[in-house]
Amino acid sequence: MTNERRVLVHPDKASLASSVSARFITKMLDILDAQAVAHVVLTGGSMGSAVLDAVAASPARTSIDWSRVHFWWGDERWVPDRHEDRNDEQARTALLDDLDVPDGNVHPFPSSESGMSLDEAADAYAAELSQHGVDGLEHPIFDITFLGVGPDGHIASLFPHRSGIQVTDRTVIPVRNSPKPPPERLSLTRPVINSSQRIWLVLAGADKASALGLALAGASRDEVPVAGIKGRRRTVFFVDADAAAEVPESLIARDY
Structure with a gap:
């Protein structure tokens, strides 16, 4: 079993989304050939949606x-259900609504219309994760976890200089006073993310170059949260040429 970090560079955003979607389909076939079910974590943002759009377009x-x-x-x-800013709504629009997926296989976070407080919503999602826990864990082992990376190096809703990246005794946390709007959010914690077999970080644009370079150079996870992310088997940074501007040539992989 390997545990590697790799950086794969693509010429532009379009080729990046196309390549990641093709690898995702191929890897899902491999995973489902080896086991009964698969667990996948999705992300939002422009590249997260672009990858799902490309999957939807692939025969x-x-x-x-x-x-x-x-x-x-x-x-x-x-935010409310079906709000355009919700990551699950973006995923449904891009791909999930067109797939034959049982409702019970789609696990969105509670919304602000759920009747729960933010803390109760975090506990509710933690309980749902626990229902699918394996090997004594309070959560499933994710086969592929997609993450975006912010210009400040944040992943999920774990931001620099905030306590969220340091939490190890919970699977889900409420996030308040987020430096990126909206101020209130819910997020998986770092140990849960790092329990994933494969973490695929998809990022594009020159504004991501500094965060990526710092993460690969060994920056503190408190300063650059993405620096603290590493999957059990592999951690792959799928990036476009602009985002790779500060990546040392020696760290760029020539193939997957």
Whole structure:
């Protein structure tokens, strides 16, 4: 078993989304050939949606038995159901609504219309994770976790100089006073994310170059949260040429 960090560079955003979507379909076929079900964590943002759009457009997606795939999210904005800013709404629009996935296999975070407080919503999602826990864990082992990376190096809703990245005794946390609007959010914690077999970080744009360079140079996870992220088997940074501007040539992989 390997535990590696790799950086794969693509010429532009379009080729990046296309390549990641093709790898996702291929890897899902491999995973489902080896096990009964798969657990995938989705992310939001422009590249997260672009990858799902590309999966939806691929004829190869019909080769996957999506009824055996569970979908989760790394974080969510505390806004109403079906709000365009919700990560789950973006994923439904891009892909999930067109797949034959049982409702019970889609695990969105509670919304601000749920009747729960933010703290209660965090506890509710933690309980749902626990229902699918394995190997004594309070959560499933995710086969693939998609993450975006902010210009400040944040992942999910774990931000620099905030306590969230340091939490190790919970699976889900409420986030208040987020430096990025909206101020209230829900997020998986770092240990849960790092329990994933494979973490795929997809980022594009020159504004991400500094965060990526610092993370790969060994920056503190408190300063640059993405620096503290590493999957059990592999951690792959799928990036475009602009985002790779500060990545040392020696760290760029020539193939997957």
